[in-house]
Amino acid sequence: xxxxxxxxxxxxxxxxxxxxxxxxxxxxxxxxxxxxxxxxxxxxxxxxxxxxxxxxxxxxxxxxxxxxxxxxxxxxxxxxxxxxxxxxxxxxxxxxxxxxxxxxxxxxxxxxxxxxxxxxxxxxxxxxxxxxxxxxxxxxxxxxxx
Amino acid sequence: xxxxxxxxxxxxxxxxxxxxxxxxxxxxxxxxxxxxxxxxxxxxxxxxxxxxxxxxxxxxxxxxxxxxxxxxxxxxxxxxxxxxxxxxxxxxxxxxxxxxxxxxxxxxxxxxxxxxxxxxxxxxxxxxxxxxxxxxxxxxxxxxx
Numbered sequence: 001x002x003x004x005x006x007x008x009x010x011x012x013x014x015x016x017x018x019x020x021x022x023x024x025x026x027x028x029x030x031x032x033x034x035x036x037x038x039x040x041x042x043x044x045x046x047x048x049x050x051x052x053x054x055x056x057x058x059x060x061x062x063x064x065x066x067x068x069x070x071x072x073x074x075x076x077x078x079x080x081x082x083x084x085x086x087x088x089x090x091x092x093x094x095x096x097x098x099x100x101x102x103x104x105x106x107x108x109x110x111x112x113x114x115x116x117x118x119x120x121x122x123x124x125x126x127x128x129x130x131x132x133x134x135x136x137x138x139x140x141x142x143x144x145x146x
Numbered sequence: 147x148x149x150x151x152x153x154x155x156x157x158x159x160x161x162x163x164x165x166x167x168x169x170x171x172x173x174x175x176x177x178x179x180x181x182x183x184x185x186x187x188x189x190x191x192x193x194x195x196x197x198x199x200x201x202x203x204x205x206x207x208x209x210x211x212x213x214x215x216x217x218x219x220x221x222x223x224x225x226x227x228x229x230x231x232x233x234x235x236x237x238x239x240x241x242x243x244x245x246x247x248x249x250x251x252x253x254x255x256x257x258x259x260x261x262x263x264x265x266x267x268x269x270x271x272x273x274x275x276x277x278x279x280x281x282x283x284x285x286x287x288x289x290x291x
Contacts, residue, residue: 006174007199007202010179011205017166018209021160022150022157023250025221030280034284042152049157050164051254057169061172067175070175085268089268091246098283102251103250111209111210117225119229123235123240125189126237128186129189132186135244
């Protein structure tokens, strides 16, 4: 129960941070990337600020033996710069550039009751589900062939 | 074209809260605060540890609600994008973040903060393609309809 309540409180902090920063506002996000037009530098400061706090926090935190509720820190073990990482990230940027929504901005935007956020998130979840189905099918075929 | 105001104080304070949430999720749950990874674990086949994931997502939605409804804070929002393009862009984002193993929160904040080479590469690539896409949409084809 404690870990659920803590996760909810951390989620609220994240959502409020996103809302205050402007990351939940597609117009502001798109303007950050429009260097040739109506440029708004704000989101650069959001990233810099979040990154600075996280970098300092992680530096102290990851020296400790374990997190409060778990036996170990769950850090991604994959170190390879592979095709899915590169191609997936490139594709993500195209969708972000079209809509101004990224997953971390769109989920809190749901709480603002904005219909465009609901449309985007519905489509995004469908995209994740479709991609997952394809990857599972490919993995299954690969194991059957060996 | 929608102009927006430069809001440095809001950007820095909001960003600090995002960073704080990332540090707290690592401190308590030992997890990367990446929206893609957390969401994916809630989709079938649902991860065994779905509880904290659902609580985090619920909190992330409730946060802006609290801010506007309980504290009367005005959160500016404007989406200049037609619905059809929201659907197309949403599908593209979903596929991209799944294969790319992360988005702005997971790679751009958490991964970059621990100097993960994968996250640095991913962030540079998606920031690049986002910039290119916005340029093409706004300056070459003159907007979406």
